[in-house]
Amino acid sequence: MLRSLTLLAAICLALNISAQQTQKPPLHGKNWMAVTGKPLAATAGALIFERGGNAVDASCAMLAATCTMWDVLSWGGETQALIYNPKTKKVIAINAMGVAPTGATVEFFKSKGYQFPPEYGPLAATTPGTVGGLCYMLSEYGSMSLKEVLAPCMQLAAGYPIEAQTANSIEKAKDKLKQWPYSKAVMLPHLGEKREAPEAGEIFVQKDLLATLTKLVEAEQAALKAHKSRKEAIMAAFDRFYKGDIAKEFVRGCQEQGGLITLQDLANWKPVEETPLSINYKGIDVYKLQQWTQGPMLLQSLNILENFDLKSMGYNSTKYIHTLYQTMSLAFADRDFYYGDPRFTKQQPMAGLLSKDYAKERAKLIQFDKNYPNIFPGDPYPFEGKTNPFATLLAKRQQLFNPDTTNNNSNFQPKHDTRTSSIEVVDEEYMDRLKRGTTSVEAADKEGWVVSITPSGGWIPACIAGNTGVGMSQRMQSFVLDSTINPFNVVAPGKRPRVTLTPSIALKDGKPFMCFGVQGGDTQDQNLLQCFLNVVEFGMTIQQACEAANINTNQLWLSLGGSKIDDRKPKAGNLLLNTRTKNSELVAELEKMGYKLSYDDRSSGPINAILFDWKHGSLWGGSSNNGEDYGIGW
Structure with a gap:
């Protein structure tokens, strides 16, 4: 009964969002569109x-x-x-x-x-x-x-x-x-x-x-x-x-x-012009930068999510949130071990990581009744017909860097608020590292x-x-200084660090469909993934998709901040919800599944995006309602 009520609430919320007026008006243009951080x-x-x-x-x-x-x-x-x-x-x-x-x-x-x-x-x-x-x-x-x-x-x-x-x-x-x-x-x-x-x-x-x-x-x-x-x-x-x-x-x-x-x-x-990486999600070609960024994490996530009927789950239902969290945590585990500057090694298994068959195997790890705290990097090498040269290092890594599952609230500082009567924000220093900002153009x-x-x-x-x-x-x-964290991202002169920065372009029927970007450190591709799904799976306009409530996983290695290894280790089960998503039934179900919840009215860095309306020959621009980002169209 409780699950049915939660699903019904999620469906009603989705219907409401698809019809609601946004806090910022959408941008429209026929000739051009310009959206950025100021x-x-x-x-x-x-x-x-x-x-x-x-x-x-x-x-x-x-x-x-x-x-x-x-x-x-x-x-x-x-x-x-x-x-x-x-x-x-x-x-x-x-x-x-x-x-x-x-x-x-x-x-x-x-x-x-x-x-x-x-x-x-x-x-x-x-x-x-x-x-x-x-x-x-x-x-x-x-x-x-x-x-x-x-x-x-x-x-x-x-x-x-x-x-x-x-x-x-x-x-x-x-x-x-x-x-x-x-x-x-x-x-x-x-x-x-x-x-x-x-x-x-x-x-x-x-x-x-x-x-x-x-x-x-x-x-x-x-x-x-x-x-x-x-x-x-x-x-x-x-x-x-x-x-x-x-x-x-x-x-x-x-x-x-x-x-x-x-x-x-x-x-x-000197700058380098490269061929981007891409996958096809339900007829849409999504492009990201190579693995010296975290961009392929979004592509891996889409490959995994393609194995599920997301629309039937309902926008921000318990099952949808759980599926997103598990999927992103699986993709981040691979990011954290396999991504780095490709010019320094030819052993990175990107073909395997982006294969549909590998995604199906990773999707099988999702348990729909609980959080899986021990998510580790997978083995994509067999999907390229190879043997993993880092099997021994991976085993050592799992022994040394078990996720913190005993005290998941260690990074949470309760802040009572009579409007919601619960934990309201995570530790500010940790969240600054997680969401450290930039801009997008x-x-x-x-x-x-x-x-x-x-x-x-x-x-x-x-x-x-x-x-x-x-x-x-x-x-x-x-960069890292310890190869057991990531053998591909160990600092060396002339090497590029594996960065969080991750612009996005999607094509449909061979024509531009959407371009989108966001600030926010390790949360960038989490937020961009959800923005994309908001449009493709839930039929939102681009402005609605940019403003919609989303979630963040902390079950990843931080890319920025913190001088000690313990500062950056994954926080298994830590889930950030937008305060607009919070309701007693949802909270009860997620806590029963082993999640440690926190809430924020700003669960995303400002997302900036442009959607191409080929039916009417026009451009739609969107920009999140938190931050100073906005645009102009003509």
């Missing part, structure tokens, strides 16, 4: 569209604007992108992730007492990738000059009214920022006063960054005057950043503050260009490299 940054994309640019031009302008506004990233961070090219009708991937610098070895970090590379400061920095990624995308697939595309962000660097979210982040992190002289000079204009960060609405000026951006444009314009092609001119700016005077100042400032990055590290780095135009970018790195508190105004990345922390 309203001013979306305006930058709109300006480029109105000046005749395509979706690549506009996405580069939005990327530049978000970096300039410190929208949980900076110019010294990294950029990951998927682009649908309407001329070739192919999706291509841009890998603009920086690499570990010279001297970044396991021995080096262990000699300093680390169990993971540090979270903050110069030693957390990979080589910067965003400048190179932007230059490459613009030169190869854009139509405008660097000068035109950078014009909006240069106006922002000259001074813009800073929003409360960023200003308050600076104030909160000011003690860390004061450790680094160049960060302190830029970020804390009111030193010695009670509030040392800018106030909301104050004009925030970044003279050093403006000078760096000006040098990039000067390099391009000088090359054009020398009769170089558009592409050559843009790459002249690239060279000035990675090999010229900007590089010298960046390295000087990095090393002065204790960092490892060398001039040779910058000169050797989504753009599309009437010519058919589609872009999805999830850039990151150099977030506040960032260590700025000398007088460049450029905050350095903190992505080194996503």
